[in-house]
Amino acid sequence: MVRTLDDLDAAGAAVGVRVDINSPIDDDGALADDTRLQAHVDTLDELAARDARVVVLAHQGRPGSDDFTTLAAHADRLDDLLDAPVSYHDTTFGQDARDAITDLAHGHVLVLENTRFYSEEVMSFDPEVAAETHLVTGLVPALDAYVNDAFAAAHRSQPSLVGFPAALPGYAGRVMERELDALGDIGSTPTPRVYVLGGAKVDDSIDVAASVLDSGLADRVLTTGVVGNTFLHASGVDLGPASTEVVKDRAGEALTRAEELLDTYGDRIALPVDVAVERDDERIEVAVEDLPSDDPAMDIGSETVAAYGDVLDDAGTAILNGPAGVFEMDAFSVGTRDLFEAARAAEYTVVGGGDTAAALRRLGLSGFDHVSTGGGAALTLLTGESLPAVEALS
Numbered sequence: 001m002v003r004t005l006d007d008l009d010a011a012g013a014a015v016g017v018r019v020d021i022n023s024p025i026d027d028d029g030a031l032a033d034d035t036r037l038q039a040h041v042d043t044l045d046e047l048a049a050r051d052a053r054v055v056v057l058a059h060q061g062r063p064g065s066d067d068f069t070t071l072a073a074h075a076d077r078l079d080d081l082l083d084a085p086v087s088y089h090d091t092t093f094g095q096d097a098r099d100a101i102t103d104l105a106h107g108h109v110l111v112l113e114n115t116r117f118y119s120e121e122v123m124s125f126d127p128e129v130a131a132e133t134h135l136v137t138g139l140v141p142a143l144d145a146y147v148n149d150a151f152a153a154a155h156r157s158q159p160s161l162v163g164f165p166a167a168l169p170g171y172a173g174r175v176m177e178r179e180l181d182a183l184g185d186i187g188s189t190p191t192p193r194v195y196v197l198g199g200a201k202v203d204d205s206i207d208v209a210a211s212v213l214d215s216g217l218a219d220r221v222l223t224t225g226v227v228g229n230t231f232l233h234a235s236g237v238d239l240g241p242a243s244t245e246v247v248k249d250r251a252g253e254a255l256t257r258a259e260e261l262l263d264t265y266g267d268r269i270a271l272p273v274d275v276a277v278e279r280d281d282e283r284i285e286v287a288v289e290d291l292p293s294d295d296p297a298m299d300i301g302s303e304t305v306a307a308y309g310d311v312l313d314d315a316g317t318a319i320l321n322g323p324a325g326v327f328e329m330d331a332f333s334v335g336t337r338d339l340f341e342a343a344r345a346a347e348y349t350v351v352g353g354g355d356t357a358a359a360l361r362r363l364g365l366s367g368f369d370h371v372s373t374g375g376g377a378a379l380t381l382l383t384g385e386s387l388p389a390v391e392a393l394s
């Protein structure tokens with residue numbers, strides 16, 4: 001059983017709060033969407049209102065990714081969103097960070113620097129080893145308690161997510177509490193269950209596909225996005241040079257697992273029957289049998305939406321993670337919009353993923369039973385598996 005904020009004596013305490021505000025970033029480094037920041041307002045404002053000294057820990061992007069930035073813009077946006085005053089400090093652990101925490105006023109919020117600026121944070125550890133890392137040992141002396149509200153990163157066994165509960169009293173934040181209530185018992189949702197797996201984190205999605213098909217949780221898996229293109233490639237379709245390069249870059253060794261899944265569960269995995277390519281800045285739909293195309297496949301086509309819609313019409317539960325296409329470009333947001341609208345025909349609908357939630361906001365899509373802040377984390381839970389960060393709190 002995980003303790004919640006109802007169990008925390010917050011007044012005057014220095015509380016480290018791990019949130020997941022990992023967000024789409026514009027070309028100029030600004031936040032492109034604040035969905036995840038908005039999700040954490042309840043937890044952060046509640047702690048500040050209860051007179052805690054709130055210390056925010058978070059990551060943004062991954063080393064080498066285009067969205068790997070400081071958290072300065074996140075702190076500015078949180079200052080707009082929260083009732084409590086918010087400040088930013090450009091280190092993550094050590095004496096400067098501890099001094100900043102010591103100086104923090106009751107009821108105020110301090111955002112520390114991106115945890116992933118620190119090398120051990122992108123490694124996985126057992127909780128007792130994570131508790132000995134520089135990040136954890138360099139902050140614990142200044143903290144009285146730890147709250148994990150970062151459901152969307154809870155599938156990562158990284159120091160900021162699993163190391164603190166071994167050294168401090170640990171609690172679930174309100175986002176974590178809500179997500180576990182909504183997603184913690186997927187086996188009790190209506191059947192047949194249809195998983196729609198898209199986006200670009202192909203390795204996560206293939207892990208989930210294997211798990212839900214092996215366990216029987218999934219009656220069907222419908223594939224879109226780079227995941228769909230990966231399965232098309234794995235099935236022997238020549239996509240064309242541009243799309244094949246994206247698939248090989250994104251899928252890596254997961255391509256072999258996609259081939260194995262098709263061999264084992266081919267009848268339960270649906271692949272796109274047409275794609276939309278970018279040709280002369282236009283959206284052109286191409287049937288799979290007419291591939292290869294020199295132009296990159298950026299979305300699923302309308303025939304695929306129709307075919308997948310027929311499956312979703314009869315679904316008891318639809319679980320969707322990952323946009324169906326490059327939704328950031330209007331011409332290639334069509335598949336995501338039309339498919340997610342069709343998915344609402346299912347009796348119970350769950351949507352997961354940071355970019356997916358951002359896509360729903362951008363496209364004005366609503367009417368789903370639960371929109372998770374997590375993608376991989378939600379999918380991991382939806383496979384009936386445990387989350388390392390939740391286990392560490394227990």
Ligand SMILES: Nc1ncnc2c1ncn2[C@@H]1O[C@H](COP(=O)(O)OP(=O)(O)O)[C@@H](O)[C@H]1O
Nearest residue numbers: 199200201225226298325326353354355356375
């Ligand atoms: N066919 C495609 N080609 C290239 N990128 C794609 C394609 N379809 C979707 N994407 C990209 O996938 C990204 C989101 O994937 P992912 O991070 O897995 O989603 P989430 O954060 O919701 O789990 C978006 O940036 C989108 O542009």
Ligand SMILES: O=C(OP(=O)(O)O)[C@H](O)COP(=O)(O)O
Nearest residue numbers: 022152153353354374375376377
């Ligand atoms: O965006 C996230 O995951 P998601 O893309 O599965 O929603 C989380 O912030 C975890 O990020 P990571 O996949 O870089 O560890």
